[in-house]
Amino acid sequence: MVILSPRRRLLAFLLLAGRPWLAAVALLELFLLVEPTAVALAIGELVGRLTQGAVRRDAAWSDIGTLLALLGALLVTGNVLRSMSQPLAERVGWRIDAAVREELTSRVLALPSLDRVEAAAVQDELAVMRSPLLTWTDEGIGAAAVGRFRAGLTMAGLVTAMLVLSSVVWWWGPATVAAALLLGRYRSGMWREFFKVVSGTMPAAMRGRAWAAMLSDNRDAKEVRVFGLTGWLEEHAEENIADAARRVVDARTALLRREMSVFLGWAATASVVYVAVATSGEASVGRIAAAVGAVSAMFVISMSSQGEDMDEVAMPAVDAVTRIRALAPEVTPPPAPDGAREIVLRDVVFEYGQVRVLNGVTLTLRPGEVIAVVGVNGAGKTTLAKLLTGQYRPKSGTLVIEPAAYAVYQDFNRYELSAYENIRIAAPEATREQVEAAAVAVGAAALIERLPRGWATVLSPKYAGGADLSGGQWQKIALARAALAAARGARLLVLDEPTANLDIEAELETFDRIRQVRGRAAVVLISHRFSTVRKADRIVVLSGGRITEDGTHDDLLAADGEYARMFRLQARQFKESA
């Protein structure tokens, strides 16, 4: 494997922008870098002609007119293109960032098993990516790569100006370029230091923001008020944010002071050249004017570049991308098993890291069958659900899964979208009638129609005209998704505690409705509520990483095993509290 230097690794991202875009940046920047020197030359030429004219009455005024027109064209074009330079660079930077995001998303999505996505290493890298610089600036890899590219081109500008200076006295050019490079290096160093300080304040700033968020976050605000934590939280937030802000302000003041010393350095360099020009006595007035112009051009060019500073701040993100590329190599997902009718697990073993959760599960699900999975907390029911829906891959054993599987989890998603989109998300290609029918099937339609804007209501109080739902109402929306998936041909529905927020009546009604809408889909129901579980066609008990009991409610009661014990315990409690 070829190991590229950090700078090369950053430059490699440029290719993601596409060659025409890079060519546009290169042409524009080169023009802008050469333009100040060209203006200096044109002015020199003009001054030369005008002084000739003053001496000799026969000066060619048409030449002067042409020069003036050229100078005007250069200045106008320069200004127009200069205003386009930054937007173009940003556009190219965004293209690079978008390509990086797309690549990483597809790599992570293509990981064969969700536990690899959940792995701490991948999550850490993704976190670095999401906040690319770990600073308060929002520049990403794209901006840094384009910055470095533009900085690389500045040499072309410096060399052009150097040639003009050297045409008067040979050593003026190299001497001034050397001063420009030294001052540029010093300036990069001080910006790097500034960014380092800003990065260093990140933890304090994030802590401050986290404390402040607790004050306003919907979820936390309830407890904050109940426990009277407002003052305490405010104090912590303020302390951390003020500390971070103070360090940034101090660093910025130091930066300004150093910028002043760079300007003074340039003033000294320019003065030396000007004195040398004034006392040389060997050049024409025109060449002297061009030389003076060339010095200013060098100043403009060397001050406009900040590419190297950006390298530093984008490096954590560049390294994160490199590591994600290694952790999540591009893979082609295996073809889905074709035409599978039954879903079969044979001796399936699954581990989280070193911890074995399933230790040889064997189970067959038939189309249209409703199977309840029961077991104590932590028995591995949700893990089994994730294997069935293809999110995890078994460590060993055989798993023939349905390609079209749909799962509703206890911690189902609450999208900040309209009620309609919240259901349609299960099958984006579904028609309006199918979405509405799914809501009707699980008893969610009436509640949606009562919302302020009906189906168009955004299910979040953060939006004007939006609405929040109760836990049970949200659950009905999640179940409507499952019903829609079944109507659109899903062959397996996995319902992990789908009725935890529903009252007993709503729970039984929902269960009956799921039965009605399931069609050919096998339904796996994970539940701790035996009132629902007992109505399943088959019940399996997961214990010690295996299926220990398998049968109907009556079979398992007759067998008098763990199921019977758990059922009687819950039934007794229910009777006692009734």
Ligand SMILES: Nc1ncnc2c1ncn2[C@@H]1O[C@H](COP(=O)(O)OP(=O)(O)OP(=O)(O)O)[C@@H](O)[C@H]1O
């Ligand atoms: N992402 C994860 N990484 C590491 N361990 C995990 C992960 N998810 C679950 N576990 C562990 O695996 C075991 C089984 O968890 P699982 O959620 O499958 O159990 P469950 O039967 O669904 O539990 P519950 O009834 O409480 O919902 C538990 O010990 C849990 O701590």
